[in-house]
Amino acid sequence: MTQTFINAPAPTTMRPPAPPRRWTKPRIIGNGLVALWAALILGLVFYLYTAWDPEVIGKYAPSYWAGLKTTIGLVTASIILGAILSVPVVLGRLSKNRIIASIAYGYVYFFRGTPLIAQVFLIYYGLGSFKPFLEAIGLWVFLREAWYCALLAFSLNTAAYQAEILRGAIRSVPLGQWEGAASLGVSKFVTFRKVILPQALIVALRPYGNEVILMIKGSAIVALITVYDLMGYTRLAYSRTFDFQAYLWAAIIYLILVEILRHVWDWMERRITRHLIR
Amino acid sequence: MEGSIALLGFGEGGWGPSIASGVLVTVSLALATLPVGLVIGFFVALGKQSPEPSVRLASNMYTTIFRGLPELLTLFVVYFGAQIGIQKLAVLVGYTGTVEINSFIAGMFALGVVFSSYASEVFLSSFRAIPKGQYEGGYAIGLSNGQTMRKVILPQLIRIALPGLANLWMILLKDTALVSAIGLADILRQTGVAARVTKHAFLFFGTACMIYLVLAVVSSFFIDGIERWAAKSGVKR
Numbered sequence: 142m143t144q145t146f147i148n149a150p151a152p153t154t155m156r157p158p159a160p161p162r163r164w165t166k167p168r169i170i171g172n173g174l175v176a177l178w179a180a181l182i183l184g185l186v187f188y189l190y191t192a193w194d195p196e197v198i199g200k201y202a203p204s205y206w207a208g209l210k211t212t213i214g215l216v217t218a219s220i221i222l223g224a225i226l227s228v229p230v231v232l233g234r235l236s237k238n239r240i241i242a243s244i245a246y247g248y249v250y251f252f253r254g255t256p257l258i259a260q261v262f263l264i265y266y267g268l269g270s271f272k273p274f275l276e277a278i279g280l281w282v283f284l285r286e287a288w289y290c291a292l293l294a295f296s297l298n299t300a301a302y303q304a305e306i307l308r309g310a311i312r313s314v315p316l317g318q319w320e321g322a323a324s325l326g327v328s329k330f331v332t333f334r335k336v337i338l339p340q341a342l343i344v345a346l347r348p349y350g351n352e353v354i355l356m357i358k359g360s361a362i363v364a365l366i367t368v369y370d371l372m373g374y375t376r377l378a379y380s381r382t383f384d385f386q387a388y389l390w391a392a393i394i395y396l397i398l399v400e401i402l403r404h405v406w407d408w409m410e411r412r413i414t415r416h417l418i419r
Numbered sequence: 420m421e422g423s424i425a426l427l428g429f430g431e432g433g434w435g436p437s438i439a440s441g442v443l444v445t446v447s448l449a450l451a452t453l454p455v456g457l458v459i460g461f462f463v464a465l466g467k468q469s470p471e472p473s474v475r476l477a478s479n480m481y482t483t484i485f486r487g488l489p490e491l492l493t494l495f496v497v498y499f500g501a502q503i504g505i506q507k508l509a510v511l512v513g514y515t516g517t518v519e520i521n522s523f524i525a526g527m528f529a530l531g532v533v534f535s536s537y538a539s540e541v542f543l544s545s546f547r548a549i550p551k552g553q554y555e556g557g558y559a560i561g562l563s564n565g566q567t568m569r570k571v572i573l574p575q576l577i578r579i580a581l582p583g584l585a586n587l588w589m590i591l592l593k594d595t596a597l598v599s600a601i602g603l604a605d606i607l608r609q610t611g612v613a614a615r616v617t618k619h620a621f622l623f624f625g626t627a628c629m630i631y632l633v634l635a636v637v638s639s640f641f642i643d644g645i646e647r648w649a650a651k652s653g654v655k656r
Contacts, residue, residue: 269620
């Protein structure tokens with residue numbers, strides 16, 4: 142039977158054409174919403190086009206560029222410092238010693254439970270109370286400047302978040318990996334560096350990306366303590382010109398920055414998980 | 420130490436009453452923002468899993484934009500933008516006075532928009548955790564679309580979404596501190612004024628941090644209660 146079927150000529154009947162897409166209620170609403178977004182974006186472009194003043198743009202574009210560099214520099218420095226600081230915190234969190242573990246837990250709880258802006262204010266305005274002490278140990282030179290205060294606050298804050306990310310990632314690696322390495326006679330440190338960490342970092346990559354994006358968005362608050370980052374120059378431009386496009390340009394720049402990072406992270410994730418795809 | 424207690428107290432020269440009013444403002448702002456964010460977030464999540472591509476596109480654009488902007492910037496854009504917009508409208512109508520936007524309303528709106536863009540992702544992943552058979556079962560016994568959503572899907576959805584939403588509530592509570600930048604007299608603003616007047620900045624901002632911590636602890640206490648309540652109606656295993 143099968144033989145005859147295989148040798149039978151191809152059927153001549155065609156597939157029926159797809160039915161026309163009807164204008165259902167969701168489709169009408171959806172097209173309406175997309176049209177609304179399109180109108181908003183076109184309106185924004187049109188507004189920025191009509192409000193385009195070469196003199197104003199020429200005056201403030203360089204300061205926006207300087208502000209963007211400050212933002213990126215501050216975030217990069219605090220992410221790196223936070224990553225270094227997070228290592229002892231993770232060790233404390235994973236420690237079997239009750240006291241050390243609870244100190245690390247308290248640190249993480251404080252920095253994750255209070256607003257970043259309150260931490261920045263606490264360090265920027267509050268450290269002045271300890272001026273004699275800070276002068277004695279030679280740190281006042283740094284901490285009287287807003288930029289270093291912001292750096293300190295951000296590093297301490299992101300260290301707490303990064304510690305939790307790293308801890309979760311390390312604990313996601315099965316215990317058998319530790320035992321397997323131990324049965325081969327590999328020392329604990331080498332096991333951690335060569336077996337556990339590479340697997341943990343795959344898990345941690347996405348949360349790390351989220352943390353970087355949160356830091357970029359969070360860094361806008363340094364404008365409130367007189368650091369001239371992108372937000373700081375935006376506020377300055379607005380207070381001088383009372384032109385609303387100051388804020389719109391900042392929004393566009395932040396959005397582009399965050400979207401670039403998001404796509405870079407997607408690309409990185411695809412690349413380092415190549416071996417997991419079957 | 421004695422002096423610090425007097426400064427924070429409710430007696431003569433104490434800043435207790437003004438800080439307490441700040442706590443009230445912070446808590447009421449967060450509570451007022453929550454329903455706004457939840458409702459918008461729910462509908463955006465519905466849009467994201469719609470079979471209609473244009474609805475999906477519009478919903479995804481909403482999340483991309485409001486999740487990518489710094490919260491402080493969103494707040495300023497809403498606050499100053501609404502002010503300018505309403506001023507222009509008022510001029511059209513013929514009113515020439517200055518328009519002042521209530522910073523509470525502006526804060527509620529801006530934080531609600533940010534909250535909803537995150538909440539929509541939480542709702543979306545909860546929707547995906549509900550098997551298709553639950554919808555089909557609802558239709559099979561003759562429930563309409565809306566009834567299936569209300570009586571079959573929503574009760575399960577809430578249980579799945581609760582941990583994610585609890586997380587967002589904690590973030591919202593912290594984000595309310597930003598509203599002090601547009602002049603709302605919340606915890607941070609009140610302690611800031613006290614710090615400037617008394618020159619005890621570390622004491623007052625430290626107190627502010629502690630109050631936020633206490634609020635977080637109290638919230639997690641309530642959230643535990645809600646989660647226990649929600650778990651009761653779930654299937655016992």
